[in-house]
Amino acid sequence: FAQLLWDLGIPQPASGTATSRAEAREVASRVGFPVVVRPSYVLGGRNMAIVYDVSTLDRYMSTAVDVSHDRPILIDRFLEHAKEIDVDCVADATGAVVIGGVMEHIEEAGIHSGDSSCVVPTAGVAEKHLATMRDYTRRIARALKVIGLMNVQYAIKDDAVYVLEVNPRASRTVPYLAKATGVPLAQVAARVMTGRSLASLGLLDDLVPTGVFV
Numbered sequence: 001f002a003q004l005l006w007d008l009g010i011p012q013p014a015s016g017t018a019t020s021r022a023e024a025r026e027v028a029s030r031v032g033f034p035v036v037v038r039p040s041y042v043l044g045g046r047n048m049a050i051v052y053d054v055s056t057l058d059r060y061m062s063t064a065v066d067v068s069h070d071r072p073i074l075i076d077r078f079l080e081h082a083k084e085i086d087v088d089c090v091a092d093a094t095g096a097v098v099i100g101g102v103m104e105h106i107e108e109a110g111i112h113s114g115d116s117s118c119v120v121p122t123a124g125v126a127e128k129h130l131a132t133m134r135d136y137t138r139r140i141a142r143a144l145k146v147i148g149l150m151n152v153q154y155a156i157k158d159d160a161v162y163v164l165e166v167n168p169r170a171s172r173t174v175p176y177l178a179k180a181t182g183v184p185l186a187q188v189a190a191r192v193m194t195g196r197s198l199a200s201l202g203l204l205d206d207l208v209p210t211g212v213f214v
Helices: 002-008 021-031 054-064 127-143 174-181 185-193
Strands: 015-018 035-039 049-051 073-077 083-091 097-108 148-157 160-167
Touching (some): 002 127, 021 035, 021 073, 049 054, 083 127, 083 185, 148 185, 174 185
Antiparallel strands (some): 035 049, 083 097, 083 148, 148 160
């Protein structure tokens, strides 16, 4: 996936993988502290940590998780004091992508999305960054050939937009966006997954929320 973003010219935090303390030290030295460390497969943010020094990194690699060559640790540069944004979209087999909503997190990046609060429409995001995230979301969905729902988590730091994570599936925010926009996004996604196009369902433009939720 990192290679895909590189090919698309979409920025992401520097990252690497490790299966030993020595490898973890090498990756952290290359990407720079602080780093986010996590198992290669994780649900709900379990066993994730933000690490600021080598000794803490060594302790994490030694005791926090079960590391093997089949289960490497992902190490990403942690963007401090960054604004986090969630985007949900739905795509069809024709390549059409409709943005369901752009959600601004109240907390800085680093608070797990399941524990954070967000607001839609955004209150403090520059229009140029909103346009960039819409563009990146469409390009990623098409590159992944998504048919249905997709969620992208972004961070904005030093006037640049970075992709933190992409989930080619429904996210926990879809029901809230459905209420905020009045469009049943899960139902729309189910229909495009059975072969309908967004155009045939009357969805030609990005959705506009009719209110604010937190």
